[in-house]
């Protein structure tokens with residue numbers, strides 16, 4: 001069985017359906033991209049996994065059914081979710097945000113993880129006492145990813161890391177994502193509208209349109225031009 005399985009999952013916000021009968025699977029160590037236009041259901045798919053939206057169907061992580069767990073239980077099961085818009089605490093410093101990401105671990109362990117995050121993200125190390133709200137957009141995105149890594153997740157969910165960033169900064173952030181995946185042998189589900197970057201880091205991609213999974217394949221088989229048609 002795959003590491004993560006979503007089996008005929010539908011999701012709704014109150015009476016508003018947002019995801020219809022979606023099935024997907026992720027192998028251990030694999031990076032999956034969720035591609036699609038605004039409103040296609042990318043964020044909802046990630047929220048379904050981290051239990052931030054009500055779903056029907058089955059969601060199984062490493063043999064464990066997530067669908068009856070709370071958001072915090074899913075986090076304890078090893079899922080870290082970097083939300084759209086990052087969700088860093090702007091009043092707190094870089095270091096304080098990272099400490100929160102390691103919630104539950106012992107102090108010494110938090111220090112060890114933080115120094116690992118700083119190794120991967122030297123720009124955060126330089127700014128560790130700076131308030132998160134004063135970081136640039138790209139640095140905030142890096143902090144959000146760093147904070148997620150502090151929990152040493154088994155599954156990392158990334159929601160539109162490129163959102164609001166210049167092409168240059170997006171490229172920096174993606175370089176970091178690629179390095180993180182390689183160094184830590186991570187399993188990642190990445191929602192992204194920027195098809196080019198997502199296809200570069202992902203092994204396979206699912207294309208979503210209006211809440212339905214329309215296509216799936218290894219990224220080298222999915223043509224960017226074809227995927228862009230779905231996004232139009």
Ligand SMILES: Nc1ncnc2c1ncn2[C@@H]1O[C@H](COP(=O)(O)OP(=O)(O)OP(=O)(O)O)[C@@H](O)[C@H]1O
Pocket residue numbers: 013016017018036037038039040041042043044045084193
């Ligand atoms: N809190 C909510 N309440 C009601 N409807 C919602 C809510 N969040 C999302 N939706 C609806 O669910 C559908 C899917 O939204 P979702 O946020 O998953 O799309 P997305 O692919 O992430 O889009 P984007 O690229 O704009 O982030 C949309 O039609 C949206 O309007």
Ligand SMILES: [Mg+2]
Pocket residue numbers: 042043044084159160191
């Ligand atoms: Mg979204």
